[in-house]
Every structure is written in structure tokens, then in C-alpha cells.
Amino acid sequence: MTDTRYILAIDQGTTSSRAIVFDANGRSVAVAQQEFPQHFPNSGWVEHDPEDLWNTVVAVCREALSHVDIANVAAIGITNQRETTVVWDRKTGKAVYNAIVWQDRRTALVCHELKKHDPALEADVNNRSGLLIDPYFSATKVAWILDHVTGARARAEQGDLAFGTVDSFLLWRLTGGTSHATDATNAARTNLFNIRKNAWDDKLCDIFRVPKAMLPVVKDCAADFGMVDAALFGREIPVLGMAGDQQAAAFGQCCFEPGDIKSTYGTGCFVILNTGDEAVTSQHRLLTTVGYRLNGKTSYAIEGAIFVAGAAVQWLRDGLGIIKSAAESEGLAKSLDDNHGVYLVPAFTGLGAPYWDPDARGAIFGLTRDTGPREFVRAALESVCYQTFDLFEAMAADGVSPKAVRVDGGMVANDWLCQYLSDILEIPVQRPMVTETTALGAAYLAGLQAGIYHDLDHIAANWHLDAEFKSNLESRRRDHLLAGWKDAVKRVQTDPS
Numbered sequence: 001m002t003d004t005r006y007i008l009a010i011d012q013g014t015t016s017s018r019a020i021v022f023d024a025n026g027r028s029v030a031v032a033q034q035e036f037p038q039h040f041p042n043s044g045w046v047e048h049d050p051e052d053l054w055n056t057v058v059a060v061c062r063e064a065l066s067h068v069d070i071a072n073v074a075a076i077g078i079t080n081q082r083e084t085t086v087v088w089d090r091k092t093g094k095a096v097y098n099a100i101v102w103q104d105r106r107t108a109l110v111c112h113e114l115k116k117h118d119p120a121l122e123a124d125v126n127n128r129s130g131l132l133i134d135p136y137f138s139a140t141k142v143a144w145i146l147d148h149v150t151g152a153r154a155r156a157e158q159g160d161l162a163f164g165t166v167d168s169f170l171l172w173r174l175t176g177g178t179s180h181a182t183d184a185t186n187a188a189r190t191n192l193f194n195i196r197k198n199a200w201d202d203k204l205c206d207i208f209r210v211p212k213a214m215l216p217v218v219k220d221c222a223a224d225f226g227m228v229d230a231a232l233f234g235r236e237i238p239v240l241g242m243a244g245d246q247q248a249a250a251f252g253q254c255c256f257e258p259g260d261i262k263s264t265y266g267t268g269c270f271v272i273l274n275t276g277d278e279a280v281t282s283q284h285r286l287l288t289t290v291g292y293r294l295n296g297k298t299s300y301a302i303e304g305a306i307f308v309a310g311a312a313v314q315w316l317r318d319g320l321g322i323i324k325s326a327a328e329s330e331g332l333a334k335s336l337d338d339n340h341g342v343y344l345v346p347a348f349t350g351l352g353a354p355y356w357d358p359d360a361r362g363a364i365f366g367l368t369r370d371t372g373p374r375e376f377v378r379a380a381l382e383s384v385c386y387q388t389f390d391l392f393e394a395m396a397a398d399g400v401s402p403k404a405v406r407v408d409g410g411m412v413a414n415d416w417l418c419q420y421l422s423d424i425l426e427i428p429v430q431r432p433m434v435t436e437t438t439a440l441g442a443a444y445l446a447g448l449q450a451g452i453y454h455d456l457d458h459i460a461a462n463w464h465l466d467a468e469f470k471s472n473l474e475s476r477r478r479d480h481l482l483a484g485w486k487d488a489v490k491r492v493q494t495d496p497s
Contacts, residue, residue: 003023003024003452004024004072005023005024005072005073005074005450005452006021006022006023006024006029006068006072006073006074007021007022007024007073007074007075007076007077007443007446007447007450007452008020008021008061008064008065008073008075008076008077008237008443009021009022009076009077009078009079009439009440009442009443009446010057010060010061010076010077010078010079010170010439010442011079011080011245011436011438011439011442012053012057012078012079012080012081012166012167012170013080013081013245013266013267013438014081014084014101014102014103014266014267014268014311015035015036015038015267015311015314016033016034016035016036016056017033017034017036017053017056017057017059017060018031018032018033018060018436018439019031019032019033019057019060019061019063019064019065020064020436020439020440020443021064021065021067021068021073022439022440022443022447024447024452024453025462026434026440026443026444026459026462027434028434028436029067029068030064030065030066030067030068031064032059032060032061032063032064033060034056034059034060035056036048036049036052036053036056037049037052038101039098042106044104044105044106044108044349044350044358045104045105045106046100046101046103046104046349047098047099047100047101047104048084048098048099048101049098049099050086050088050095050098050099050169051095053099053166053169053170054169054170054173057170058232061232061233062233065233065234070233070234070235070237071235073237074446074447074450074452075237075238075239075240075241075446075447075449075450075452076174076228076237076238076239076240076241076446077239077240077241077242077243077248077439077441077442077443077444077445077446077447078167078170078171078225078239078241078242078442079167079242079243079244079245079248079438079439079441079442080165080166080167080170080186080244080245081101081102081166081245081267082102082165082185082186082189082244082245082246083102083136083137083138083141083165083189083190084099084100084101084102084138084165084166085099085100085138085141085142085145085163085165086099086163086164086165086166086168086169087142087145087146087149087152087156087161087162087163087214088161088162088164088169088172089155089160089161089162090159090160090161090162090177090180091160093172093173093177095169096145096149096152096161097145097148097149097152099166099169100141100144100145102136103267103268103307103311103349104135104141104349105135105349105350105358105359106135106144107135107140107141107143107144108135108350108358108359110135110140110143110144111133111134111135111140111358114133114207115133121133121207124203125191125204125207126281126288127196127281128194128195128196128201128203128204129188129190129191129192129193129194129195129201129204130188130195130279130281130287130288130289131189131191131287131288131289132285132287132356133191134356134358135350135358136305136307136352136358137189137190137191138163138165138189138190138191138192139190139191139192139204139207139208139210140191140208142163142190142208142210142214143208143209143210146209146210146211153211156211156213156214157211157213158213159213159214161214162180162214162216163210163214163215163216164180164182164216165182165186165189165190165244167182167183167186167242167244168180168181168182168186168216171225171226171239171242174226174228174229174232174239175225175226175227175228175229175239176229178226178227179225179226179239180216180217181216181217181218181219181225181226182216182217182218182219182242183218183219183220183221183223183225183242183243183244183293184198184218184219184220184221184290184292184293184298185221185243185244185247185248185289185290185291185292185293186242186243186244187200187216187218187290188244188289188290189244189289191204191208192204192205192208192210192215193218195279195288195289195290195298195300196279198218198293198298199218200212200215200218219242220293220294220295220296221241221242221243221247221251221292221293221294221445222240222241222294222445222446222448222449223240223241223242223449224238224239224240224449225238225239225240225241225242226238226239227239238450239446240445240446240447240449240450241442241443241444241445241446241447241448241449242442242445243292243441243442243445245264245266245270245438246264246270246272246303246438247272247289247290247291247292247301247441248437248438248439248440248441248442248445249262249264249270249272249408249409249437249438249441250262250272250274250291250292250301250441251292251441251444251445252408252434252436252437252438252439252440252441252442252443252444253406253408253432253437253441253463254456254459254460254462254463255272255274255291255406256274256299256456256460257274257276258274258275258276258278259273259274259400259402260273260274260406261273261274261402261405261406262405262406262407262408262437263388263405263406263407263408264407264408264409264437264438265309265310265384265407265408265409265410265411265412265417266309266310266409266410266411266438267308267309267310267311267314268305268306268307268308268309268310268311268352269305269306269309269384269387269388269409270303270304270305270306271303271304271388271391271392271395271405272289272291272301272302272303273301273302273303273395273400273402274291274299274300274301275291275300275301275302276299276300277297277298277299277300278300279300280300280302280398282302282394282395282398283397283398284354284394284395284397284398285353285354285355285356285394286302286303286304286353286354286391286394286395286398287302287303287304287305287353288300288301288302288303289301289302289303292445294448302395302398302400303353304352304353304354304390304391304394304395305352305353306352306353306384306387306388306391307347307348307349307350307351307352308346308347308348308349308362308383309384309387309409309411310326310409310410310411311346311348312344312346312348312380312383312384313326313329313377313380313381313411314326315346315348315380316329316376316377316380320376322373322376322377323373323377326410326411327413328377329377329380329381329414330414330415330416330417332373332374332377332378333374333377333378333381333414333416333417333420334416335374336374336375336378339375339378339379339382340366340368340370340371340375341365341366341484342364342365342366342367342371342375342376342378342379343364343365343366343379343382343383343386343484343485343488344362344363344364344376344379344380344382344383345360345362345363345364345365345383345488345489345491345492346362346380346383347360347361347362347363347492348361348362351489351492351493353390353391353394354390354391354393354394355390355489355493357493357494357495359494360492360493360494361492362492363488363491363492364376364379365488365491366484381414381416381417381420382420382481383485384411384417384421385417385420385421385423385424385425386424386481386482386485388421388424388425389424389425389482389485390489392425402427403427403428404427404428404429404430405425405427405428405429405430406430406431406432407421407429407430407431408431408432408435408436408437408438409435409437409438410435412431412435413435415467415469418431418467418469419469421469422469422470422471423471423472423473423478424473424478424481424482425471426471426473426475426478427471428468428469428470428471429468429469430465430467430468430469431465431466431467431468431469432463432464432465432466433464433465433466434464435466444459447459
């Protein structure tokens with residue numbers, strides 16, 4: 001008998017909100033997407049209006065649901081841009097300040113002072129949270145809001161304000177303020193959650209000056225998160241799955257076994273390696289994080305985070321006007337046999353793993369009179385592959401050398417990019433039939449809780465290969481290209497030692 005149930009996946013990303021309705025076989029049957037404005041009030045600052053996030057989510061959900069029989073929608077799964085921080089009033093549901101986006105670097109000095117004051121502090125934070133002391137994570141963003149919005153700290157300590165990553169904020173709104181919760185993967189990105197004890201950590205809250213009264217309840221990734229208000233979509237629908245976008249993508253890629261690895265290419269690029277029930281500590285400045293938590297059991301992961309991937313192509317389109325659409329980038333890159341030593345280091349919001357240099361800024365090197373739009377575009381695409389190599393090099397130094405990598409995200413529709421990535425990594429790059437694996441992972445989690453999927457093996461049977469790219473670049477040429485990249489990165493680092 002055919003299972004006619006549907007799952008609505010809400011994918012709230014950095015530049016757009018998307019809703020996808022999946023059938024029980026993991027196939028997309030309806031999609032809606034809306035972009036929303038980015039706000040840059042100061043150098044290195046990135047904000048979103050929380051009302052833009054909410055309004056676009058509601059709009060895309062309504063549009064996607066209009067294409068199916070809502071009576072057959074069994075569950076909702078939510079996935080979201082991680083670390084992005086919202087603080088709102090529990091009575092009104094209104095944010096007290098704009099959402100501070102994961103890319104935002106305004107708390108770089110705070111992080112620097114914390115590490116300078118106590119050189120042993122970062123090791124303790126890393127042991128508890130798996131993370132580093134960096135503006136990327138939510139904790140210093142929360143403290144900044146409490147310190148810069150009049151009366152906010154006192155209201156937070158009294159329990160009048162709530163903090164959440166975007167998943168929590170959306171859940172609060174969807175359930176009419178009845179559910180203040182998150183899942184273990186999002187909690188693990190705040191710098192306030194002890195990933196070994198699976199609980200909010202009192203010492204971390206003290207270090208970062210965040211009142212525990214603000215924090216949401218932490219649940220498994222597949223759990224009962226609450227019921228969506230019937231007034232929003234025409235009937236009550238349970239929210240049964242939740243995960244941060246990169247963990248959701250790994251779940252959607254069926255990275256269920258230790259050693260499985262995926263790399264997602266969206267606004268940024270994120271590599272996640274499943275390490276099973278062991279929280280492995282990287283010696284080369286990669287992050288230890290929660291991969292997923294089901295039935296109270298945590299599966300851990302090592303992660304490398306690149307802040308700018310697709311955002312570099314968006315910059316070429318919106319900032320420079322070199323291209324009219326991201327799709328143009330493939331043809332322009334292909335039209336060059338060689339990029340003649342032009343390198344773009346897209347450190348627009350600092351450098352992520354393995355450098356963790358929040359003060360680095362973007363630069364382009366190797367310009368000549370012959371350099372034109374094609375070289376800029378190709379340098380942007382190449383930079384994504386070079387940054388991925390940096391992550392794989394750090395993993396190799398930690399003793400992990402994957403034999404292949406599964407890729408997803410909007411950028412991997414570009415065959416040239418996938419081939420160059422394989423050339424630089426010297427391993428096969430595997431692209432699945434469904435590349436919107438972030439939304440798919442959220443749907444799978446909700447489907448597990450709803451009983452649509454019996455277990456992980458049932459989900460894994462849905463994964464199908466679309467294309468595999470294998471390296472055909474001469475090693476000497478590859479080494480020359482990477483040497484040029486390393487030199488370019490050193491030039492933008494504030495402390496290249």
C-alpha cells in the first residue's frame with residue numbers, strides 16, 4: 001500500500017526561506033522560496049530583521065502547502081541557519097533587537113579579551129562545548145544584545161526575555177508562544193551547551209554572561225516540539241523534527257555511520273564527519289559537535305566551517321554586478337583554461353576553520369591588465385575548493401582521510417565546481433539525486449517521529465547517486481595551485497604565524 005503522507009520541511013537559511021513538501025519516498029512535490037534583505041549596519045556586522053524571517057517562512061509554507069492536500073501533511077520539520085541569535089519578549093513574541101547573524105564579527109574584541117585574560121579558558125570552553133571562543137557562535141551575540149538594549153539584561157534575568165537560534169524563534173511563533181524549545185544540534189552551536197553532558201552548562205553561561213532563564217528546552221532531533229496554530233495553515237500540524245542546517249544536511253545525505261562525510265555549499269561551506277558515539281577533539285582547530293541525537297543517544301561529528309562560499313558568487317552578482325545570476329558562473333569558469341595566478345580570498349567576515357581569524361579581510365591577488373570578469377568568477381569558485389582543501393588537510397592531520405565526499409547545496413549544480421573540487425581534494429565527489437538535503441534531513445527527522453520511516457536503514461534506502469566526479473589533475477599542477485592559495489591566505493591573516 002502506498003504511503004500518501006507528506007512532510008513539510010521549513011528551511012530557514014541565511015539569504016532565503018524555503019519550504020519543501022516531501023512525499024514518503026523523500027521526493028520533493030512542492031517548493032516555495034523567498035529571499036529577504038541583509039543588513040550591514042557597520043563593518044563586519046550582519047543582521048536580519050526577525051520579522052522578515054517569520055514573514056517569509058509563513059509565506060513559503062502557505063505557497064508550498066497550496067499544492068498538496070493539507071489533510072495528508074503528517075508533520076513539519078524545521079532546519080535553520082545556525083548560531084544566528086534572536087532575543088525576544090516572552091509576552092509579545094517581538095524581538096528586542098535584530099537577529100545577529102552567524103557571519104557577524106562584532107564581538108571579536110570580546111572574544112580576544114576573554115582569551116587574553118585567561119589563556120587556559122579556551123581549552124576549558126572547547127572541552128565543554130566542542131567549540132572555540134569566536135564571534136561565530138551565539139553566546140557572545142546574546143551578551144551583546146543584553147548589554148546594548150536598554151534594560152534587556154535585567155529583563156532577561158527576571159525571565160521576561162527568551163533567547164533562541166532561529167529554529168526556536170520560529171517554533172515559538174508557529175506554536176503561538178506555547179513551545180520554547182530547540183534540539184541538541186542547535187544547542188551545540190551556542191557555546192553554552194555541554195555536548196558531553198547534553199545539558200546547558202552553568203560555567204559556560206557564567207563565562208559568557210548569559211542568564212539560564214533565557215534558554216530553551218533541549219530535545220532530541222526527532223521529538224514532539226509542539227503543535228502549529230491552526231490559524232496559520234488551516235489546521236494544526238505537529239512539529240516533529242528539528243536540526244541545524246549542516247547537521248540536517250548530513251542527515252539528509254544519510255551520513256549515519258562513523259567515517260561518513262558530507263560537504264554543503266550554500267552561503268558558506270560546511271564539512272561534517274560522523275564520529276559515532278565518540279566526541280573526538282580535533283588538534284587542528286576543527287570543531288567537535290553533535291551530529292544528531294535520537295532516542296537520547298548522541299552521534300557526534302567533527303566539523304569544519306567556511307564562512308563564504310556561495311556568498312562570494314552572490315557578491316559578484318549583487319556587489320560587483322559582474323554576473324546577473326549564479327548560473328552564469330559555470331560557463332564563465334569553463335571558458336578559461338587557466339586562471340593565470342588570480343586568487344580571491346573571500347574573508348569578507350573573517351576566516352573560519354582552520355584559521356579562525358575574525359579580523360582577516362577579503363582580498364584578490366594576481367591582477368593584470370588582462371584580468372576581467374571571467375577571472376574574478378573563476379577565482380571565486382576556485383576559492384571554495386581551496387578552502388575545502390584546508391578543512392580536509394586539517395582532518396588528515398587529525399588522522400582522518402576520507403575516501404570520497406558527498407556534496408549538496410545550491411552550488412553543486414555547477415559541474416565545473418564539482419570537478420575542480422575533486423581535482424583539488426584528489427578524491428571522488430558524489431552528488432546525490434536530491435541536492436536539497438538540508439530540507440530533506442529535516443523531513444526525515446520529522447518522518448521518523450511520525451512513524452513514516454521505521455529506522456535509519458529505511459531512510460538510507462532513499463539515497464541515490466546523480467553524478468560522481470573523479471580527479472584528473474596532475475599532482476604537480478595541483479600542488480602549484482595550492483601553494484599560490486596558501487600564499488594568498490597568509491597575506492590576509494592578521495597573525496599568519
